[in-house]
Amino acid sequence: MLESALSDTLLRQLMAVGQVDILVGLPTLNNAGTVTDVVRAVNVAFNRDFPRVRTVMINSDGGSTDGTPELVRAATLTEADMVQTSHSLRTLHRVLAPYHGLPGKHTALHSLFAAAELTQAKVLVVLDPSGPATIPERVSELIDPVLRGETQFLAPRYRRHARDGVLITQLVRPFVRAVYGVGLDEPLGAEFACAGAFASHCLDRDIWNHEAARFAIDLWLRSEAIATGVSVSQIWRPATSGAGLRATLREAVQQIVLSLAECLRAHENFWIATTAIVDLPTFGTDTAVIPDSPKWDVPSLAGHARQDLLAISPVLTEVLDRETVTRIVEDIARDEWSVDDELWVRIVYAFAVAMRRSRAGSEDLAGMFVPLYLWRAAAFMARTAPEQPTTVQQRLDGLCDTFLRLKPALVSGWSAEV
């Protein structure tokens, strides 16, 4: 019997649910602090804003030890909630199903996508249990544009301080923007909404055990939507402490680099032919309130980077040209953190090409890349510490332009005979 994404328990519950219009998925892992509010918000949204349509909320829990599933089961509407909502026309289905298989968000999403396919959901929304969907409006605003057919994939965008989310601003965002040709703010955002047809499409793709799905399913979903011509939009959402947060920085960098390489392989026919940048439609309202700048221990970060780079410098020539390696080594010796944009982008593209040519050694290459990223991150944080946010933002825009300008180098390196 083939491995199923759906446990028998979940399947039995879905049989009772039948066809739905909206499926809200809530993947959880030890989210006891916030999950009750999110579940209540979903219920109120269903009751108040979508009383006539068929809905279901599915909690896919990864083995919480803090009582999260019990809280999901027990969450009821408060008196204040009752004031906001009319009596429900339909049965509100709340399905609890611990997922099985490989640990990780991708397994939870695989179950949710399979459930969406089975129930023929028109809209699939995946919420971040520690995200902003603690009030009904934040749930409904994700559902609405997709249900109305105004977009097929809706990704959040957050108002961040320009120095926040360095992994995103220094690598993922400008890389995706240049390579895929779309101005997508948050390629790694934990929440999204999509049309059922797109969920079915993803379910049929043979990626669920690949690195791209295991390490950064959100990145893969967005890049797949873009590459397959699905209409993608963004929606302003308030940033939360959990947005874009990863276990450890080193792990996060390594996993995302692996995922980016996997996405490049999967979508090469699309991105090689893409030259222009498309701005995505945005729903919602930008609060325009810029959060505080994050605090970083830059000397410590740089110290780790220097130490690692000295250790791997002899093998860097396998990926980078001798001139670049020499410059890196000299900078390390001078204790300088000045990785200019062009050098940084050339390093990123060189690693992308190397990972295409040496698929078996991808994990090692991603590991080699980590100290280079840390070095660049330290340089960026040090340089921008005294700067105004608008100035920093100009630097970010300039970096995006550099990624785009140098893309032909990536294309030619990628397309060259192996």
Next chain:
Amino acid sequence: MPSSRPADPLWYKDAVFYQLHVKSFADSNGDGIGDFPGLTSKLDHLASLGVDCLWVQPMYPSPFRDDGYDISDYTNIHPSYGTLEQFQTFLDQAHARGLRVIIELVLNHTSDQHAWFVEARSSTDNPRRDWYVWSDTDERYAGVRIIFIDTELSNWSWDPISKAYYWHRFFSHQPDLNYDNVAVREEMWRVMAYWLDRGVDGFRVDAVPYLIEREGTSCENLPETHAVLKELRAKLDAHYTGKVLLSEANMWPEDVRPYFGAGDECHMSFHFPIMPRMFMALRLEDRKPLIDIIERTPAIPDSCQWGIFLRNHDELTLEMVTEAEREYMWDEYAKDPRARINLGIRRRLATLMEGDRRRIELMSALLMSLPGSPIMYYGDEIGMGDNVYLGDRNSVRTPMQWNSGLNAGFSSADPERLWLPLISNALFGFQAVNVESQQRNPTSLLNWTRRLISVRRSTRVFGRGSIEFVKPANHRVLAFTRTFVRETVLCVNNLAGTAQAVELDLAKFAGAIPIEMFGGSIFPRIGTDPYVMMMGPYTFYWFRLRWL
């Protein structure tokens, strides 16, 4: 075709065909006979039904001694049906709606009124003399069977003008063309090219087994006949793409098989014997006749397709059944002797099913799910009835019932002037059964049929997939799977008029989740134990099997 539609050269494998007679469909000029402007005005109905291709029965000039299959001019339109320009408008409008159109091609014979035959018989040294098959005696090809035994005594008829016998496999007014003559073959290719250049999407090729005669043979299915078809097909492929030849050979499937050749003769052929067995299985409440005929059906080339149907413009033919089966069918489906004609039954689907909606739906579901491309007969989508008091097979050729008004909306002529009277009885008459009223009723047969077609079109397994029977112990249940590439659909049909329980051995699909295709309901996951199902009378289920 609209440029947005992908040009799949194998489109006919997925297509739902719709057979219609121009003269019975819609009359635009009030002369009581349907015509092309009338048909054009009803294309929206056909497009909304969801069919892919229209099969237009003969529309050529003809003396109409064989319902138009006696053609007197291959490159024109019968004046009662309109003009060439009106045909072209119809064709263009059909294409604009994504509908393809195939027309009749009667290769074997012409009318004796055709100019070719008039010339041929004028003298023995006329250049067209050799376009037909002549003999000084009526003893050549002795022993060849006579097809119309009720009306013809011989396959030869005496021509008093040229004082010789001419060969005809059908009526004596339909002389056979001589396909040994290269000029005939070239002329018929010119006829085909003439219509293909106008944009038709193919031909239903009438009476293909009889093109060539040879002494000492049955003069049927001869290798030389196949050579003629191969020659025409080669020219078709050399000059056009996406066209189809649908051959008519009322024979056992193993005898029809050669008409597909190696994919280099006809793209499609009718599967005649499966049709009466669908009716027989339903009446017997036993799947055996259907499984027998499908299991004896040989494989055909990948590019080819069977054409299957429930009813058509002819009688429900019982030629491809045994004597006992024929008697059974007559006893069960034609208790009124007037319903019998030749070796068949001149009734429509709805009357054969005694108006029972459940049985009509089950038969339609079988048509849409068994291997082959389904061919619907006009009027069956609303459950039109028949009139066995009309002569020949006109019982099933009455005017289409569009609404409950004058002449059912078919024509503005005086009712007496209609080429055939309308069905007007209380059960199936146009006041009760018509398109307009069924449009307004969401649960009507018309709307149900639309849904059926749309569900069929949601997958390619029905058009292209293999079939495998499940064969549960309960013989009243016909269960089979259709599989194409990675997709499998399970079809379960209760042929009985009573509720049935059935245990299906689906172990090879263990792990799959059945999703009912009409409502999307999820059924329990298939395991290694027998899969138990409860079936209401005459119910059917189609399940998409998903491994999720």
